[in-house]
Amino acid sequence: MYTDLLANLNPEQGEAVTLPPVNEHGQAQSALILAGAGSGKTRVLTTRIAWLIQTGQVSPIGVLAVTFTNKAAKEMMVRLSAMLPINTRGMWIGTFHGLCNRLLRAHHKEAGLPSTFQILDTQDQLSAIKRLLKGLKVDDEKYPPKQLQYFIAHAKERGQRARELAVGDDFQAKMAQLYEAYDAQCQREGVVDFAELLLRSYELLKHNEAIRTHYQERFRHILIDEFQDTNALQYAWLKLLSGHDGSPVNVSGAGTSAVFAVGDDDQSIYAFRGADVENMRLYEKQFHPLMVKLEQNYRSHGHILDTANHLIANNSERLGKNLRTDAGHGELVRIYDAPSDHAEAAWLIEEIKALVSSGIKRTEIALLYRSNAQSRIIEHALFSAAIPYRVYGGLRFFERAEIKHALAYLRLLENPNDDTSFSRVVNFPTRGIGARSIEAVQDAARAQQCSLYLACSTLDGKAGSALGGFVRLVDHMREATRHNTLPETVEFVIQHSGLIQHYLSEREGQDRVENLQELINAATAFIAEEGYGQDAAAAMLPGENSPGAVEVSPLAAFLSHASLEAGDNQAQAGQDAVQLMTVHSAKGLEFTSVFITGLEEGLFPHENSINELNGLEEERRLMYVAITRAKERLYLSHTQSRMLHGQVRYNMPSRFLEELPTDSLKWLTPKAKDARWGGGNSGRSSGSTWQDVYTRQRESESNDFFDSGSERERPAKQLGRVGSAATSVRRMASPPRGNYPFTIGQNVFHTKFGEGRVTSLEGNDADARAQVNFKRHGVKWLQLSIAKLAAVD
DNA sequence: AACTTTGCTATTTTT
DNA sequence: TAGCAAAGTT
Numbered sequence: 001m002y003t004d005l006l007a008n009l010n011p012e013q014g015e016a017v018t019l020p021p022v023n024e025h026g027q028a029q030s031a032l033i034l035a036g037a038g039s040g041k042t043r044v045l046t047t048r049i050a051w052l053i054q055t056g057q058v059s060p061i062g063v064l065a066v067t068f069t070n071k072a073a074k075e076m077m078v079r080l081s082a083m084l085p086i087n088t089r090g091m092w093i094g095t096f097h098g099l100c101n102r103l104l105r106a107h108h109k110e111a112g113l114p115s116t117f118q119i120l121d122t123q124d125q126l127s128a129i130k131r132l133l134k135g136l137k138v139d140d141e142k143y144p145p146k147q148l149q150y151f152i153a154h155a156k157e158r159g160q161r162a163r164e165l166a167v168g169d170d171f172q173a174k175m176a177q178l179y180e181a182y183d184a185q186c187q188r189e190g191v192v193d194f195a196e197l198l199l200r201s202y203e204l205l206k207h208n209e210a211i212r213t214h215y216q217e218r219f220r221h222i223l224i225d226e227f228q229d230t231n232a233l234q235y236a237w238l239k240l241l242s243g244h245d246g247s248p249v250n251v252s253g254a255g256t257s258a259v260f261a262v263g264d265d266d267q268s269i270y271a272f273r274g275a276d277v278e279n280m281r282l283y284e285k286q287f288h289p290l291m292v293k294l295e296q297n298y299r300s301h302g303h304i305l306d307t308a309n310h311l312i313a314n315n316s317e318r319l320g321k322n323l324r325t326d327a328g329h330g331e332l333v334r335i336y337d338a339p340s341d342h343a344e345a346a347w348l349i350e351e352i353k354a355l356v357s358s359g360i361k362r363t364e365i366a367l368l369y370r371s372n373a374q375s376r377i378i379e380h381a382l383f384s385a386a387i388p389y390r391v392y393g394g395l396r397f398f399e400r401a402e403i404k405h406a407l408a409y410l411r412l413l414e415n416p417n418d419d420t421s422f423s424r425v426v427n428f429p430t431r432g433i434g435a436r437s438i439e440a441v442q443d444a445a446r447a448q449q450c451s452l453y454l455a456c457s458t459l460d461g462k463a464g465s466a467l468g469g470f471v472r473l474v475d476h477m478r479e480a481t482r483h484n485t486l487p488e489t490v491e492f493v494i495q496h497s498g499l500i501q502h503y504l505s506e507r508e509g510q511d512r513v514e515n516l517q518e519l520i521n522a523a524t525a526f527i528a529e530e531g532y533g534q535d536a537a538a539a540m541l542p543g544e545n546s547p548g549a550v551e552v553s554p555l556a557a558f559l560s561h562a563s564l565e566a567g568d569n570q571a572q573a574g575q576d577a578v579q580l581m582t583v584h585s586a587k588g589l590e591f592t593s594v595f596i597t598g599l600e601e602g603l604f605p606h607e608n609s610i611n612e613l614n615g616l617e618e619e620r621r622l623m624y625v626a627i628t629r630a631k632e633r634l635y636l637s638h639t640q641s642r643m644l645h646g647q648v649r650y651n652m653p654s655r656f657l658e659e660l661p662t663d664s665l666k667w668l669t670p671k672a673k674d675a676r677w678g679g680g681n682s683g684r685s686s687g688s689t690w691q692d693v694y695t696r697q698r699e700s701e702s703n704d705f706f707d708s709g710s711e712r713e714r715p716a717k718q719l720g721r722v723g724s725a726a727t728s729v730r731r732m733a734s735p736p737r738g739n740y741p742f743t744i745g746q747n748v749f750h751t752k753f754g755e756g757r758v759t760s761l762e763g764n765d766a767d768a769r770a771q772v773n774f775k776r777h778g779v780k781w782l783q784l785s786i787a788k789l790a791a792v793d
Numbered sequence: 794a795a796c797t798t799t800g801c802t803a804t805t806t807t808t
Numbered sequence: 809t810a811g812c813a814a815a816g817t818t
Binding site for chain 2: 068069070095096097098119121122193194195197198229269270272273370371372373393430434563564565566582583584585603606607608609618622644645
């Protein structure tokens with residue numbers, strides 16, 4: 001009975017789940033669910049699918065559900081299987097990229113791709129671009145590979161091919177030309193990058209009426225998670241597939257599909273990678289959805305929620321939403337003003353210790369920061385205090401060099417024309433193929449417009465024989481593994497490529513060898529658990545009639561999987577460790593206690609965001625996301641001085657602190673509230689002079705160790721030294737020597753520029769200058785003999 | 794081909 | 809500061 005499905009929903013969730021997918025005229029009716037943080041959005045989305053299926057409004061075959069991350073897709077399938085006795089594996093539930101890959105595998109011919117096409121991840125794409133620029137003899141100073149990569153990705157995300165770009169100047173014209181050359185190179189090699197997966201499948205649907213109609217008629221219900229994160233191309237894809245793109249309604253007259261979009265405009269924090277909240281407003285206008293707001297929050301206590309609501313109210317152009325809770329006010333939000341980043345870290349340690357001894361699990365404590373660079377000092381302090389911790393982010397399994405090498409060999413078995421893979425391993429492990437030989441193949445390949453692999457056979461002499469050996473090696477591995485299972489193939493390749501041997505002989509190669517062994521396990525697990533078809537085309541429902549559907553080899557499916565799901569990026573459960581991560585990676589997570597650190601102007605909001613269009617509002621949303629991660633306790637901290645890029649910086653407290661409701665706050669350092677403009681002692685609100693800060697830094701550096709190794713978890717282990725005598729001496733030389741009427745960090749007032757804080761001092765006597773960070777006018781150097789500067793006491 | 798030195802840069806990240 | 813990538817040395 002479907003009433004079971006709805007039993008545990010609140011009224012607004014129930015309303016969202018059961019919105020009629022058809023209007024009074026019998027046409028598809030779309031919906032937009034504005035789901036606040038912690039309002040049960042995933043539950044609503046999943047229950048919606050279950051409800052549609054259970055009430056017979058659609059069969060599992062007719063559902064398409066899109067998410068942004070594999071984790072979200074997986075969770076949806078797990079929850080769905082728990083609600084309904086159906087096999088979710090064959091359902092079209094996945095990421096945009098995963099589903100597009102599936103589509104392109106099934107219709108590779110119509111999409112103009114070889115059946116063995118490979119997927120380039122961001123690293124691969126960059127090396128492909130570097131190779132392209134070298135081949136074309138383009139000055140990579142003038143056209144930096146990274147910039148071209150960004151240029152191409154963003155053009156594709158807007159749905160634009162090179163020829164469709166408006167070129168304003170010579171530079172743009174050249175970039176567009178390089179974009180076109182890049183696409184041609186990918187096409188020749190049989191590879192597609194991430195954005196290409198989307199653009200190519202969009203074009204496939206757009207230009208092939210039979211295929212478009214087939215999928216339009218099939219997917220009568222399309223559901224999208226995190227709708228605020230969609231980019232222009234994803235939105236266009238959605239309009240096309242659902243029949244809302246204004247093109248003639250499909251042949252059978254079946255009309256449009258019902259789209260069920262769930263999102264939160266206040267949590268849109270990915271504009272920098274092409275996401276456009278504007279899509280929510282466009283969707284409102286173009287799909288005429290029924291709207292439901294989920295404002296009941298099940299996560300945070302009252303003061304925390306009030307803080308979040310109060311802050312986000314400073315943004316304009318919101319769709320409008322206010323979270324509420326039944327949980328009661330709970331505790332006040334604590335604010336700590338530290339004299340230095342070291343002091344901030346030391347305070348974190350004390351608070352964490354107190355929380356842990358009060359019975360809170362370490363996994364329930366999150367330390368959040370705006371940028372990764374901030375984690376170092378916190379890790380250092382945690383390590384010294386012997387508190388277990390885990391850092392989110394960093395290299396993932398399939399991104400590790402040794403794994404990418406092994407995958408490159410495997411890819412060459414599938415598709416020898418993949419020049420990116422060829423270049424990666426042609427001389428790794430080294431086999432006497434030097435720069436000369438490689439140049440020779442590249443020339444030959446260019447002359448004959450063929451792949452490096454094919455060009456090898458046209459070479460003779462030294463280069464020819466060395467490269468011939470490599471080609472024979474790859475051919476041999478392909479032949480020898482023809483009838484092997486996937487794990488057997490992987491094992492054969494890591495052995496016979498010489499990778500294992502290479503790393504065994506390397507001093508610190510043991511971890512890499514273990515990772516390579518782990519790759520065999522991953523292949524075994526892939527075959528067993530995933531049925532190898534999840535992200536590829538292989539998993540079709542019985543009786544599914546998809547034109548041109550093909551079986552994909554386990555190897556091809558595994559390679560897709562490796563590209564599309566780079567592996568775990570997050571701390572694993574089980575170990576009771578404090579969780580460290582950026583605010584971005586905290587999205588979607590929740591913790592009993594949350595510390596938001598580094599709340600300083602320039603850091604959070606980040607200085608680079610100030611000049612970006614709507615940058616400040618995005619930073620505020622980021623802060624909103626950070627706050628709403630906390631269930632019971634929230635701590636906010638900022639420091640007066642912080643080491644950044646090798647320099648001590650003096651930042652103002654974040655403006656966001658001033659946007660919080662005073663009634664919900666509790667200052668742990670009483671004067672901090674007024675510290676910004678020098679309440680208390682001579683502008684040094686917590687009683688530290690710059691020299692104090694300096695001394696403290698040296699002290700804390702001198703007596704402990706820190707391992708900055710690559711492992712994600714760092715238990716007590718062999719460590720390296722930080723803060724050598726040499727560094728300390730150099731730093732000692734840097735304090736200003738002159739007699740100044742001000743000290744660094746002091747608050748001052750200027751008749752014209754207003755209030756500011758001294759950030760640097762130099763010169764002597766008549767030449768003495770002070771650098772001042774003004775509240776309104778930014779950073780300025782002032783000649784002390786001329787400027788009318790007054791100390792604020 | 795392994796090693797060292799220099800040079801550059803420094804939000805946020807998934808696929 | 810430090811971390812990586814490219815260029816230079818043995």
